[in-house]
Amino acid sequence: MTAQQSRINDFVLKIGTVNGTGSASANGLLMKALFRMGIPVTGKNMFPSNIQGLPTWYEIRANKDGYMARAGRVDVMVAMNAQTYKKDLAEVSPGGFLIYDSTWPRERSLQREDITVLGVPLAKLANENFSVARVRILMKNVAYVGVLAALLDIDLEIIQELLKETFAAKPKLVDSNLKAIMLGYDYAAEHFTCPLPARAEKMDGNKGKVLIEGNAATALGAVYAGATVGAWYPITPSTSVMDAFKSYCDMFRTDPETGERRYCIIQAEDELAAAGIVLGANWTGARAFTPTSGPGISLMSEFIGFAYYAEIPSVFIDVQRVGPSTGMPTRTQQCDLMLAAYASHGDTRHPILLPKDPHECFEMAAQSFDLAERLQTPVFFLSDLDIGMNDWMIPELEWDDSFQPDRGKVLGPKELDGMEKFHRYLDTDGDGIPYRTLPGRDSRGAYFVRGSGHNRYGGYTEDADEYQDVVDRLLVKWETAKTIVPAPEVIRSGKQSAYGIIAFGSSHGAVMEAMDRLDADGIHAEYMRLRAFPFSEEVKAFIDEHETIFVVEQNRDAQMRSLLMLETGASPEKLVSVLHYNGLPIPSDCIVDALREHVRKEVAA
Amino acid sequence: MFARRWQREKYPMTYIQKPKINLPGMAKNAIGLTLRDYEGGLSTLCAGCGHDSITAAIVQAFFELAIPPEDVIKLSGIGCSSKTPAYFVHGAHGFNSVHGRMPSVATGAMAGNRDLVCIAVSGDGDSLSIGFGQFGHVVRRNLNMLYIIENNGVYGLTKGQFSASADPGSRAKKGEVNVMQSIDPVSTAIALGGSFVARGFSGDRDQLVPLIKAGIRHEGCAVLDVISPCVTFNDHEGSTKSYAYTRENYHPAVYTDFVPPAEQIETEYAEGDAVSVKLHDGSSIRLRKADESYDPSERSTVVHYLEEQRAKGEVVTGLLYIDEDLPEMHAISNTEAMPLAKREYKDLSPGAEALVKLQKGMR
Numbered sequence: 005m006t007a008q009q010s011r012i013n014d015f016v017l018k019i020g021t022v023n024g025t026g027s028a029s030a031n032g033l034l035m036k037a038l039f040r041m042g043i044p045v046t047g048k049n050m051f052p053s054n055i056q057g058l059p060t061w062y063e064i065r066a067n068k069d070g071y072m073a074r075a076g077r078v079d080v081m082v083a084m085n086a087q088t089y090k091k092d093l094a095e096v097s098p099g100g101f102l103i104y105d106s107t108w109p110r111e112r113s114l115q116r117e118d119i120t121v122l123g124v125p126l127a128k129l130a131n132e133n134f135s136v137a138r139v140r141i142l143m144k145n146v147a148y149v150g151v152l153a154a155l156l157d158i159d160l161e162i163i164q165e166l167l168k169e170t171f172a173a174k175p176k177l178v179d180s181n182l183k184a185i186m187l188g189y190d191y192a193a194e195h196f197t198c199p200l201p202a203r204a205e206k207m208d209g210n211k212g213k214v215l216i217e218g219n220a221a222t223a224l225g226a227v228y229a230g231a232t233v234g235a236w237y238p239i240t241p242s243t244s245v246m247d248a249f250k251s252y253c254d255m256f257r258t259d260p261e262t263g264e265r266r267y268c269i270i271q272a273e274d275e276l277a278a279a280g281i282v283l284g285a286n287w288t289g290a291r292a293f294t295p296t297s298g299p300g301i302s303l304m305s306e307f308i309g310f311a312y313y314a315e316i317p318s319v320f321i322d323v324q325r326v327g328p329s330t331g332m333p334t335r336t337q338q339c340d341l342m343l344a345a346y347a348s349h350g351d352t353r354h355p356i357l358l359p360k361d362p363h364e365c366f367e368m369a370a371q372s373f374d375l376a377e378r379l380q381t382p383v384f385f386l387s388d389l390d391i392g393m394n395d396w397m398i399p400e401l402e403w404d405d406s407f408q409p410d411r412g413k414v415l416g417p418k419e420l421d422g423m424e425k426f427h428r429y430l431d432t433d434g435d436g437i438p439y440r441t442l443p444g445r446d447s448r449g450a451y452f453v454r455g456s457g458h459n460r461y462g463g464y465t466e467d468a469d470e471y472q473d474v475v476d477r478l479l480v481k482w483e484t485a486k487t488i489v490p491a492p493e494v495i496r497s498g499k500q501s502a503y504g505i506i507a508f509g510s511s512h513g514a515v516m517e518a519m520d521r522l523d524a525d526g527i528h529a530e531y532m533r534l535r536a537f538p539f540s541e542e543v544k545a546f547i548d549e550h551e552t553i554f555v556v557e558q559n560r561d562a563q564m565r566s567l568l569m570l571e572t573g574a575s576p577e578k579l580v581s582v583l584h585y586n587g588l589p590i591p592s593d594c595i596v597d598a599l600r601e602h603v604r605k606e607v608a609a
Numbered sequence: 610m611f612a613r614r615w616q617r618e619k620y621p622m623t624y625i626q627k628p629k630i631n632l633p634g635m636a637k638n639a640i641g642l643t644l645r646d647y648e649g650g651l652s653t654l655c656a657g658c659g660h661d662s663i664t665a666a667i668v669q670a671f672f673e674l675a676i677p678p679e680d681v682i683k684l685s686g687i688g689c690s691s692k693t694p695a696y697f698v699h700g701a702h703g704f705n706s707v708h709g710r711m712p713s714v715a716t717g718a719m720a721g722n723r724d725l726v727c728i729a730v731s732g733d734g735d736s737l738s739i740g741f742g743q744f745g746h747v748v749r750r751n752l753n754m755l756y757i758i759e760n761n762g763v764y765g766l767t768k769g770q771f772s773a774s775a776d777p778g779s780r781a782k783k784g785e786v787n788v789m790q791s792i793d794p795v796s797t798a799i800a801l802g803g804s805f806v807a808r809g810f811s812g813d814r815d816q817l818v819p820l821i822k823a824g825i826r827h828e829g830c831a832v833l834d835v836i837s838p839c840v841t842f843n844d845h846e847g848s849t850k851s852y853a854y855t856r857e858n859y860h861p862a863v864y865t866d867f868v869p870p871a872e873q874i875e876t877e878y879a880e881g882d883a884v885s886v887k888l889h890d891g892s893s894i895r896l897r898k899a900d901e902s903y904d905p906s907e908r909s910t911v912v913h914y915l916e917e918q919r920a921k922g923e924v925v926t927g928l929l930y931i932d933e934d935l936p937e938m939h940a941i942s943n944t945e946a947m948p949l950a951k952r953e954y955k956d957l958s959p960g961a962e963a964l965v966k967l968q969k970g971m972r
Contacts, residue, residue, distance in 0.1 A: 255967075265944050277710070283714055284717020287718055288721035452703035454703075464695070
């Protein structure tokens, strides 16, 4: 046998279907079943910008070592879509398996000698056993879950249990779904050698873990931060942030008797308005945020500059997607870094938080409100489609009930009592952060918010010195920001190395896996995961410590590398880009190959 | 203290604060404040600008309504009109926002704290061109606010370009004739489903003050279009937004009286002449029709009437349409009564236990 023998709890399963056919629930069922068997899993959606009728894929990676990145290989492919059969067939790794619906003949010209092709008459089975047309389509997809259960040795009891939980309110559906599963299961058991070399085996790898999408975790973070106002304009891939925020608020902040809501969600006319709503609400002291994606940030930039200059706390959640322009709205990238860092006209700079997974989405979403209010400035929370819309296995989220939000420097009537006169933009503490007051509390705290020239007292000005005084003070605040944003995480290999890797966000899993693989090759590197912008002193120190820094990021133009050069003064020669920007989540291969190539060239030189 | 003095010498205030002098014997309102307490900084607009008369009417209205200044927020966009919130109610928080974007900031502010009294001043450029979308949607949302459009048909701050409210055939100062159709904020707001739509004239303070008061007390989005001639760029012959033209074609359709909650309505008018509309806070508006056929509660007839008068070149004024039953934003979304901004954190966090429970479904 081939290397396939060793693929127990280490395989990639990819399912190609047509969207709008219920395949999402079938795939979710598979994902959860593997998870409950204790096998670390991760699920990635590759879906079209469309509602019904176009090809869509779901990729599950089961990995006993807990590697979560996209693997860049396919061991078992389920090709349900005739349209993409050729592409799907080509994608299977040598030694792998392909399952197709044999109700209709497949194209004979398409053959591969190095993989095993298994035909299951899924449509026929569904048509013979179910009468309603729509149900037949759905059950055809449920039936492949049964086929895979037999081939991959997935526990049927767990599947049954999951169905019962899913359809608790509609027990009839449990029976029909189970029937479909058994149709597939029995067919596979009868016709093929089950299980395959790539298969599942119960283990204990998921203690204390949960499965969650980043957008849901982000929304939970906003709920736990005490955010009450959410404004948005629908945009993929951030829409599910607001969907989740709404459902959690319904759950936790709605009076069960009166139906009264302790939150206010406003679907704005566009992103410009969403940003304005966020500013207005934060101005009055309510924690407010907007979830959006790159195109939304472009529109919001006008207000972002206003908030920077007028010093209004605000939280902008950018779930990045492929740009430029409309780009590929359902594909992932880390391409809004430069946009976020310096959004708006004039001299502006903004703190950015860079979560690596849904766990950090939860923590950093909460943190972003504290930072925004402490610094009185717009704060960006930059996740991406991979984190936001895919299923991640993460340590269970925890909350400390002793948490108190940092509302920053806010003066109320009591504090105003002891003051001669309140001045909005006066830096009395030397940290560049002035004091603010909230409307509706005390007329002694009244001031005028304006995007036009203002002096340190809050008055309108067109005076050269007065203008410069304020913008210079904003730089002092920027220095303060460096000291309070989340510090980078450094992962040392334990072996001294001239190589450093800098990465952030959803690239983390691929970097960790690449480091292990490179370590086995004798290539050692140390890794700094950036968690925020502006960069703290540690970032510069890490760059200085190493001869070569590989900057791993998911965009074409090496935006993080540029930011590092601009903000730390690092030399361009030292920073080697490792880029991945085709819209799919980054696999470890990309990093391994780049480092190997670099080392090979160095040795050759 | 020394540092403070140094700062003041180096950075003198370049904006002008109006001296606040309360002369003995000045009238006080129900909360003991004088008219002076509702004034703001000195206007920097051109002498004779219609906007300043509107500011004076706003000051008068807030004084008479005896609204605590700290309860007020005053917002604006960009333009001459948008400068004016600096000139009234100095004890209120102000927000001079981005061009055309005031409605979204107002929406956020009222979302955060629904107890605030929101007055916003915009202009025809700010609301009918760059901000047309936001204007439309804040009306549709029926945000509880008074939305004043100081309408002069011209871009003043950029020196005299036509605005979207310039009438076809109206002539610019340098002679250019506008050939495009004008956008009328009143008929637009009615078409959008506005709950309170009025028009006034900066030259008629007697009419304007009760309109402002009614707009403030109305629960929902009160749109008040005020014809406010630009003395510098649009007050010449051939302009349809000049003092002379407006006075000549001034056509009040309804006279509006604002009656505070405590006061009894005394019947002074013959049956059928006056209609009384009760507001949610207990006050009421009494509408005396100048034109018998006019019914400010019937949308279709209002639109018809406005079209008829427009064809004649008449500037129809008064509280032209009102529907006190339309729910405002928070009523629509069923937000709790306590302002969200005043909620303590303990009332907002679901707590650690809830998180544990929630995640049971994520395995």
